[in-house]
Amino acid sequence: MTTDLTEITVIGDDDTGLIAQVTSLLFERGINIEDLDQAVREGLFRMTMSVDTTDMVCTESTLRRDLHDLGDDLGVDVQVRFPTERETQRIAVLVTKESHCLEALFEAWANDELGAEIGVVIGNHDDLEPLAEQYGVPFHDVGDDGGQPDEDELLDLLAEYDADLVVLARYMRILSPNVVFRYEDRIINIHPSLLPAFPGAKAYRQAKEEGVRIAGVTAHYVTTDLDQGPIITQRAFDVPDDATVDELRRRGQPLEAEALLEAVKLHLNDAVAAHRGRTSLRDGADSGDYQLGLSQAAADANPDRPLDGIGQAVAEGESAEESADD
Structure with a gap:
């Protein structure tokens, strides 16, 4: 929109x-x-x-x-x-216990990189309340003793703080249609895999067990289908032969923060549009301002040949020249 x-x-x-x-x-x-x-x-x-x-x-x-x-x-x-x-956009960040993505959002906000206000942090545990207090942002815990959130309270808070964008910064709960429908195309999640591979829980463990050579992370819009919303940004990293799940997590977490922050900026700048399950840069958005996938250095390192038909066309051209010489 x-x-x-x-x-x-x-x-x-x-x-x-x-x-x-x-x-x-x-x-x-x-x-x-x-x-x-x-x-x-x-x-x-x-x-x-x-x-x-x-x-x-x-x-x-x-x-x-x-x-x-x-x-x-x-x-x-x-x-x-x-x-x-919607001239002054407000962000509500949903969290559980992991701090790295929330920290990246706070740092970008403190450095005036977002062009929006982080109005509230809402958790299903209270572990990250001290981090929110450090930045002077209200924190609300909507979870019970087991971390099950009260979605009615969550919706009341999103309305109270007039959230324009909801960011799931490693929020380890599935949002019901009652929440997702109210914030259609305005909820961004970070998932620790190169979606559509390894959706759901324990994505790093899934990657390890499947023996992938390259793993990664994905920032995407949230829909009522788990981890199937339109992909905004992705990052990838190598998986060593002897890598443990904890090692994959250590490699992935900085990329989770980076990809999520990039996706948030794309949305806030109205630079990305979602249509029929896919995202694209809007007219006027400069692709050089964003890293949607691989870094330029990684892209440049990929070979650009051979391609189907090129070698055959060269051979046919040489054959034609030889016939003309005869």
Whole structure:
């Protein structure tokens, strides 16, 4: 979704006529729908729209009130985000116990590299509360004694801190559709493998057991399908013959932090777009400003020949020259 369009999200129990009633309200107010996407998962309906409110025949506050009233009538939750409300972007970071990704985000924020504010850190354990306090950022623990999060409390906090982007900085819990649907295309996760290889838990152990020579990490948008969201950035590293799982983790963690930070910057700069399960750089974004995959040095080290047909074409050309000489 581009920053000059208003974003509308509808979440609730699936029922007939939801799309028609919402779109009819928009049409009556002179609002043009630029993009619409809807899905149902586990009986929960989600619709996201990008709409042009430039020529609408009502005020922003009236539109928000009318949509909320319609949502109450239909038994669904309707959220509206106007472009002016997204000028100062706020990040909510979700964590468990590992600190390296959160630390990288804090350092970039402290150095004014993000162009956004880290508004809150939310954990399902309290281990990283001291790190958040060090940077003066509120910390909330929404987990029980076993680390199971209270997602209602999580959603309340995301709303309270007006989160524009949710970053899973090694948050070791699966978000339900109730959360994912509300922040569609606004949740970024870091996973310790070169997805789609080795999704799910214990990815470094999976890589070790499968005997891969190259392992890596992936930053991606979160969808309701585990570790299958659109890939934003990836990093890779060699796996020595005698490497333990702990060694893979030590090699991977700095790359996790780097890839996640790069993905966050791409999103905040509106430089990346997700469409039909893939991401691409938006028009105007300079690919030289970002490292989406391999470093340039690694890419340059890869051979560029032979390729199918080239050797044959050369041989045929030489044969033709010899015939002409005869």
